[in-house]
Amino acid sequence: MIVFIIRRSLQSGVVLLLMSVLVFVGVYAIGNPVDILISPEATPQEYEEAIIAMGLDKPMWSQYLTFLNGALHGDLGNSFVFNEPALKLILQRLPATLELAFGALFIAIVLGIPLGLIAGIKSESWVGRSIMSGSILGFSVPTFWVGLMMIMVFAVMLGWLPASGRGQTTDLFGIPVSFFSLDGLSHILLPAVNLGLFKLSLTIRLTRAGTRENLQLDYVKFARAKGLTNGRVIGVHVLKNILIPVVTVLGLELGSLIAFAVVTETIFAWPGMGKLLIDSIGVLDRPIIVAYLLITVTMFIVINFVVDVLYSVLDPRVRLGEEKI
Amino acid sequence: MSDKEQLLVIENLRTHFFTKIGVVKAVDDISFSVNKGEVLGLVGESGSGKSVTGFSMLGLVDPPGRITGGKILFNGQDIVSLSDDGLRALRGKNIAMIFQDPMMTLNPVLRIDTQMIEAITAHEKVARRIARERSRDALSLVGIASPDERLKAYPHQLSGGMRQRVSIAIALLNKPDLIIADEPTTALDVTIQSQILYEIKKLCRETGTALIWITHDLTVVAGLADHICVMYAGRIVEQGKISDVLDHPLHPYTRGLIGSVPSRNKRGSALYQIPGMTPSLLNLPEGCAFRQRCPRADNDCLVCPEITSEIEGRHLRCFHPHVEILHE
Numbered sequence A: 001m002i003v004f005i006i007r008r009s010l011q012s013g014v015v016l017l018l019m020s021v022l023v024f025v026g027v028y029a030i031g032n033p034v035d036i037l038i039s040p041e042a043t044p045q046e047y048e049e050a051i052i053a054m055g056l057d058k059p060m061w062s063q064y065l066t067f068l069n070g071a072l073h074g075d076l077g078n079s080f081v082f083n084e085p086a087l088k089l090i091l092q093r094l095p096a097t098l099e100l101a102f103g104a105l106f107i108a109i110v111l112g113i114p115l116g117l118i119a120g121i122k123s124e125s126w127v128g129r130s131i132m133s134g135s136i137l138g139f140s141v142p143t144f145w146v147g148l149m150m151i152m153v154f155a156v157m158l159g160w161l162p163a164s165g166r167g168q169t170t171d172l173f174g175i176p177v178s179f180f181s182l183d184g185l186s187h188i189l190l191p192a193v194n195l196g197l198f199k200l201s202l203t204i205r206l207t208r209a210g211t212r213e214n215l216q217l218d219y220v221k222f223a224r225a226k227g228l229t230n231g232r233v234i235g236v237h238v239l240k241n242i243l244i245p246v247v248t249v250l251g252l253e254l255g256s257l258i259a260f261a262v263v264t265e266t267i268f269a270w271p272g273m274g275k276l277l278i279d280s281i282g283v284l285d286r287p288i289i290v291a292y293l294l295i296t297v298t299m300f301i302v303i304n305f306v307v308d309v310l311y312s313v314l315d316p317r318v319r320l321g322e323e324k325i
Numbered sequence B: 001m002s003d004k005e006q007l008l009v010i011e012n013l014r015t016h017f018f019t020k021i022g023v024v025k026a027v028d029d030i031s032f033s034v035n036k037g038e039v040l041g042l043v044g045e046s047g048s049g050k051s052v053t054g055f056s057m058l059g060l061v062d063p064p065g066r067i068t069g070g071k072i073l074f075n076g077q078d079i080v081s082l083s084d085d086g087l088r089a090l091r092g093k094n095i096a097m098i099f100q101d102p103m104m105t106l107n108p109v110l111r112i113d114t115q116m117i118e119a120i121t122a123h124e125k126v127a128r129r130i131a132r133e134r135s136r137d138a139l140s141l142v143g144i145a146s147p148d149e150r151l152k153a154y155p156h157q158l159s160g161g162m163r164q165r166v167s168i169a170i171a172l173l174n175k176p177d178l179i180i181a182d183e184p185t186t187a188l189d190v191t192i193q194s195q196i197l198y199e200i201k202k203l204c205r206e207t208g209t210a211l212i213w214i215t216h217d218l219t220v221v222a223g224l225a226d227h228i229c230v231m232y233a234g235r236i237v238e239q240g241k242i243s244d245v246l247d248h249p250l251h252p253y254t255r256g257l258i259g260s261v262p263s264r265n266k267r268g269s270a271l272y273q274i275p276g277m278t279p280s281l282l283n284l285p286e287g288c289a290f291r292q293r294c295p296r297a298d299n300d301c302l303v304c305p306e307i308t309s310e311i312e313g314r315h316l317r318c319f320h321p322h323v324e325i326l327h328e
């Protein structure tokens, strides 16, 4: 286990370093932020001064080394726009994005696993077929379009739910969250459903496939032969086997939920880091873009690690250091 | 059959699978009975419908299969007409089953104790502690050393033979009247096979449990069963007392089976092989299903032979049985 952690950390370090180079070069190629940030009436001298102030006069490799040096000390540079540390700005927005992503994941699991079970058990009936058709739809309709439609229907036409913002937040251990108040909940519902729809479809399909596969296996028949109720056979025997792949895949998908939150946050004006990213791209605020990408990559790495550990907890067969008796 | 008490009586049972490419008559009009405490051997080549017969008795036939006719009388009660809940109460309590592949029958992600205790609490309201003690005792009974530790193990930590012992222990937990053992030793290596065989035989004799032993291997039932049914393509072609059938096989198929078993008095001579292949149940030949492989087949065999009983306690499906050997 310790060897595993050390090896993982080293790999992660290399990945982060490579990513930082790629991101830096990529962002460099997008364009010159000075053109956007400085008013067109500025004199050439003011222009020069601004460039020097932002450190943009130096060659790229030198800028990178400066950045890397700062990054190793926990400083990802100051935002050109807000003139505040980029890291701080992003971390301020992180809870909102995480809350949205976990809300979406929650919806995907709480609805997806039961629906997938039903679709798997009654795969030949109309119920099973409708669930499957629904999940195909969820896969194929683009997120932004669904988001806009949801705003149209639930916010504009019916007026049931708000279309933008986070609503009232409550402090939980010093972090503002929405899901503790009714107002907050009503704000998070639409964006979370929007973001979770794709993963919901995925969960349904994974659970259905797993259910169908497991129902064929001898252990299910043996469990029935013991006289267990159908509820126990499905709810304990089958479910426990299905959860292993479902949890693994969904865990790995958490990273992509955070990444895709960019679209949903933009549509619903959700004040998370995705929205900050889009705003920053608009004004070529390089430090924010770089910091966002690096933080996202770090989260991907951490999530993968947690999922690997969780997987070994769920599946007794992959636990380490056990011998056959 | 005799003056002993009948536990299970199967009459004209038919279990068919309604597949997309046609009806598979996996079990087609079979009848037999088992007395309390007796051992019945159900023998036949792979695909002859033995497992489906076993699952029919538990109401566990997978769709698209279902029982299309006949009766399964268990202690006088017809299982075929039982409700789902009635069946569930019967399974594992009155009739238990041991499966062929011990690597597949236990749930890989649940501990042995979970899988044993639930088999008890499904039928009785008992404290977990008591159920656990009973599980441990059952493990000792089937010859598992340090049962307390094994209870905490997961299936993958046990060898195949050990897992099959666990399955047997589970089958014994509720002291059933009947155990259906579906080729329980086929997947194990030879030494463990004979150990397990011996173990089950002993336990059933001690507890008075009746046993239906399903196998494709005649030698296994020879020293075990009181009666034997020989199945071919979904039908029982010959049945009777084990010694009668093995000493004087009357049906050409049974003779073929016995001829293909290596034995002492035939050493040196080539083993007899039944010619041809097991027919597909989807397109069985008209008449006797064994017709194309049978050395005695003639035009009579173009219609399906009815069950005949030439001698007391012996049933056959054949127009030209080898009755001459009875007079040798």
Ligand SMILES: Nc1ncnc2c1ncn2[C@@H]1O[C@H](COP(=O)(O)OP(=O)(O)O)[C@@H](O)[C@H]1O
Binding pocket: B017, B019, B024, B026, B044, B045, B046, B047, B048, B049, B050, B051, B052, B053, B062, B063, B064, B065, B281
């Ligand atoms: N789920 C199923 N669907 C379709 N046919 C089946 C199914 N299960 C069994 N059968 C058919 O029933 C026949 C008998 O199977 P089985 O009882 O398992 O044979 P045995 O146990 O004697 O080897 C097989 O030939 C197979 O074609």
Ligand code: SF4
Binding pocket: B251, B252, B253, B288, B289, B290, B291, B292, B294, B295, B296, B297, B298, B300, B301, B305, B317, B318, B319, B320, B321
């Ligand atoms: S009925 Fe005819 S074909 Fe069938 S086993 Fe008897 S002799 Fe052979």
Ligand SMILES: [Mg+2]
Binding pocket: B050, B051, B052, B182, B183
């Ligand atoms: Mg079988």
